[in-house]
Amino acid sequence: MRTLTYAQAIREAHAQLLALDARVFVIGQGLWSPWYAGSSLEDLDREFGRARVVDTPVSENAVTGMALGAALAGLRPIVFHPRMDFMLLAMDPIVNQAANWSYLFGAPGAGRSGVPLVIRAVINRGGEQGAQHSQALHAMFMHLPGLKVVMPATPADAKGLLMAAVADPGPVLYIDDRWLYAESGEVSAEPFTVALGEAAVRRSGSDVTLIGISWMARECLRAAGMLEREGIDAEVIDLRSLKPWDKERVAASVARTGRAVVADGGWRTAGASAEIAAEIGERVFDHLLAPVARVTLPDTPAPASRTEEQAYYPGAEQIAAAARALLERGTAGRIKRAAA
């Protein structure tokens, strides 16, 4: 199979969607320039015309609302926000309108057509950009009923989840990460979809389950490599979808390993990691040999200086350390508790 980068895979998904389905169009900021989207949208305007690949004024709110209206009128829009931070200006159309609309008027099967809107948001952080250009806000959206959220970590998923999102009755928030754009991997040249809501086991293991979201799934794999050298056998799950998320697969794994580290590139408090940890605690309580560990950003806005960024963003080292700590804990507490 061919190898593509993550950014190329996103671009290919767009190109195939635009080619295969006349209802698909792309709208948002930075579509006619590589500055905003890297190569992930490169030259789509030349290939498919600027009527279907629309670079817009700086009007996040109305542009997102327009995409929603177009979806309700039968198109399959992908509305693009080159940074998640900017998308905060579009919370009304996303939360009040799109997410609720699917319940109020959109329920497919009730004679209505669903809300086939895909919102694409990019996490674009680091590089000394500072607090307003670094936010990874996926947990806020994971909280919302009526909205699906996917966060691909590999080139194949970047393509397959985008195609699945467009095919879904929606609305779907598709979040990609600039840090992954240069990662490469095998991607089928054919159009294909990856089921929304299904996690992927990237590595089987028996001692501890590392659950990663987006970039952090890659870091979990790196951490598993480090741990392997120490004789620790880690299972790695790439969550891929945040809403719905694959509770069954995660629970089954942790029931087997008895230990879990959740690694997320968002903040800790009330983040995606909290949900996953809470659910594991509830579902596999009797099998847990140690508390679920969370590896996340600290609860502070993003710094700018390179040295501060290095301290701010956790990675494989922190994940491996968390896993080690769980194993070192042994099962002592467990026994104490049972005796109580």
Place this chain on the structure above:
Amino acid sequence: MRTLTYAQAIREAHAQLLALDARVFVIGQGLWSPWYAGSSLEDLDREFGRARVVDTPVSENAVTGMALGAALAGLRPIVFHPRMDFMLLAMDPIVNQAANWSYLFGAPGAGRSGVPLVIRAVINRGGEQGAQHSQALHAMFMHLPGLKVVMPATPADAKGLLMAAVADPGPVLYIDDRWLYAESGEVSAEPFTVALGEAAVRRSGSDVTLIGISWMARECLRAAGMLEREGIDAEVIDLRSLKPWDKERVAASVARTGRAVVADGGWRTAGASAEIAAEIGERVFDHLLAPVARVTLPDTPAPASRTEEQAYYPGAEQIAAAARALLERGTAGRIKRAAA
């Protein structure tokens, strides 16, 4: 001591703040009419003048930004959003600006003045208002560093937390609930503050800890009453502050009781309840006799019909049932695990 309703207590806090501190002003929608704020702002405009009690056009974004600017210029604004749903239009000034500003430029002690902004948002749901007029979005804000979040459940806290919020270097999001407006309780007539970040133990007990947020704290107390009649002794903690939240007090209680039910009026997935459950799982793992239970809204937008609302909003019954289930579970799983 006098008895006030929750709404009266909010009003009294405003009146005392306006009377005591010339820097305080109130701005937002519905300040000159009881329709939007119930009696919680009644006649403040007559008492303090419309220059300091400002009812605005329907411009949530700019009004919130103006309040922030006024705070940075040395005033102590309380910006009012009569419904949390409407506040979604003001996410940019709240998240991108206010929350990050405190880190970027506002750190008190670094020669800067902080961001003394109070944002007040009302949860106003039920009454067949439907999905866009019922959202309790506090978890989204709890996730944000740089922003404090309080949710009073009693008249005394409604007053004391508002006064503390205005005194704080900020920014603080103050969330009140229309369902509580008619609740009454003792409130000191003097100005006073309730420390941000401190939970309150509303009832001591030894079998299970019920942790409630806002309206659900009241429901926890009701549930404790039901459980008492069945011989179950529940401790009730009213969280009061969501960010920071009182991890120590909650952990200490659950370490003692071994069982916890978290009751929140928001959605389940990635909600406030997830954070609390995750943190309990991490802090008191060795003392937990059963998984932490969550009583929340189901993951669906709010319905409108009264019968659907009754099924949608959980209360004391569901909390009591969750507590019972934890107790019925016994410690069997625990022992099984210890043996593993």
Place this chain on the structure above:
Amino acid sequence: MRSETAWLVERWQTMTLIRRAEERIAEMVETGEVRCPCHLYIGQEAVAAGVCAALTTADTVWGGHRSHGHYLAKGGSLAGLFGEVLLKATGCAGGRGGSMHLAAPEVGIPGTVPIVAGTVSLAGGAAFAYKLRGEDTVAVALFGDGALEEGHVHESMNLAALYRLPLVLICENNLYASHLHWSERRVADNLYRAGEFHSVPGERVDGNDVVAVHAAAQTAVKRARSGDGPTLIECRTFRWRGHVGASFDLDVGVERRGELAEWLPRDPLRRVADELIERGVLDLERREQAINDRVNTAVEQARAAPQAEPEPYMERQEALCAR
């Protein structure tokens, strides 16, 4: 402009239907039978009737919290309206929304929602879709004077002008946004000029004159259909009841008696009726009776229908969010 009598009778019928249906809803609010918040349109009927008369079934209208009139004028089913305000499973939104959430996609009402100005950009997006597909369908956004205070409406106007979208913007200026008079919310009384900066031409009409509203709407719709882009029409009107609920002449916290007394004689419905009587139309009473019968039947149908129940909705919705 003189209209065909038959045409005018139809407008009168539409307006009468709205008036009678809403009077009925008002009663049901007062008795407590209707519990969801209802924002009545009484006094503004000429706007919906005039605008919708300029549209085909395929054209879409996008309303807000005060949309009973839009829904009925565009052809939404009466039983669906009563069902919805009673939160019945037979309501036009399946009893999932109530008065503030009406929909009838089959006649061009994709959904009305109560976030002020919430559907303006959506209407723009629908217009975008019509244009991209090369259809000559038109989208119409109806909103209040307060809605122009939401900045994104200005964004939408710029986008609509830039892309020459087949969009018609109808501002129903009833002078108030809830309890606040326009003069408490802005400096100038000039809403028809809201789009000027963005090259959206504007016009002001008497919103209580169905013929004038229709004429302006027709021009704007024609412009939209022929690819010349959006138009804004400010319709001056007045709501007779409170901002929400059934109360007649008082808003919460606001005395508007004097103003109402000026507006009552400008009753848009009376005006059409007088004109028709003058033209010798003799059967208005009979027609009114027929409308009353339709309303009664719809109410009874709605009453007999089952309440929207938790189970199907929770399952369906959780299924949407689950795998």
Place this chain on the structure above:
Amino acid sequence: MRSETAWLVERWQTMTLIRRAEERIAEMVETGEVRCPCHLYIGQEAVAAGVCAALTTADTVWGGHRSHGHYLAKGGSLAGLFGEVLLKATGCAGGRGGSMHLAAPEVGIPGTVPIVAGTVSLAGGAAFAYKLRGEDTVAVALFGDGALEEGHVHESMNLAALYRLPLVLICENNLYASHLHWSERRVADNLYRAGEFHSVPGERVDGNDVVAVHAAAQTAVKRARSGDGPTLIECRTFRWRGHVGASFDLDVGVERRGELAEWLPRDPLRRVADELIERGVLDLERREQAINDRVNTAVEQARAAPQAEPEPYMERQEALCAR
């Protein structure tokens, strides 16, 4: 309008300072010494210099992503600027923000941030505070042509007019928002009219003419100080470098060579220098040398300063969020 020579020399100094400092930053971007994204102001110096000359120290200016010029013209410290772009603990934001986050409250710069239009409403709020306290301070919002596409700027204009706030709105129209020319973003070239609907008077000036900018700003500031409310000034100008970074005549994906060739001869700095030379000012070279020396010293100071370090910031910030 003829200006005092001494006054004009000061403007020339300010503009030269901005030019030289930014040229230096451009070099440091090219060598990789500066890593944070820098949006250079070169070509637009007359706006900042002209506007800030109309202000007192107490007056505040609120900028955005392209605010080096605003910061220096208002009196922000040069060492603080270089410290910040190098993310040093001595930076004007403590090294917590970089180029896009400058602050110098002591001279009236509460903070500049890179969310487009993000500080416009904040400036309005500051103006609200000045007015409520009865001060005659003025707040000035500086933003680009792209910022007027954010709807909330229109909300802010309405609020400022309604409350007659001492606010001056400066739109630096450099014809582009990142890679998009204005004509790709709107129909008409009329930004000075953006506030008309809200009763905010507007004026257009040559943004490369410091005297013209100053005159317009002075009138607006006077209006604001005397309680007559906000004014919008559109300053026509052009940025010489790319949207971000140091590249001279190309934007990512956009060829602007031809346009730049037209604008280079309109160099705002050259214009003032020519005028001064004509008036017989002989010591510009000496003064320029002094400015270069200041820049060199500031760079060396910044280089010598310690990097902003994780520990104090994390502790301080977590303390803010903890009890």
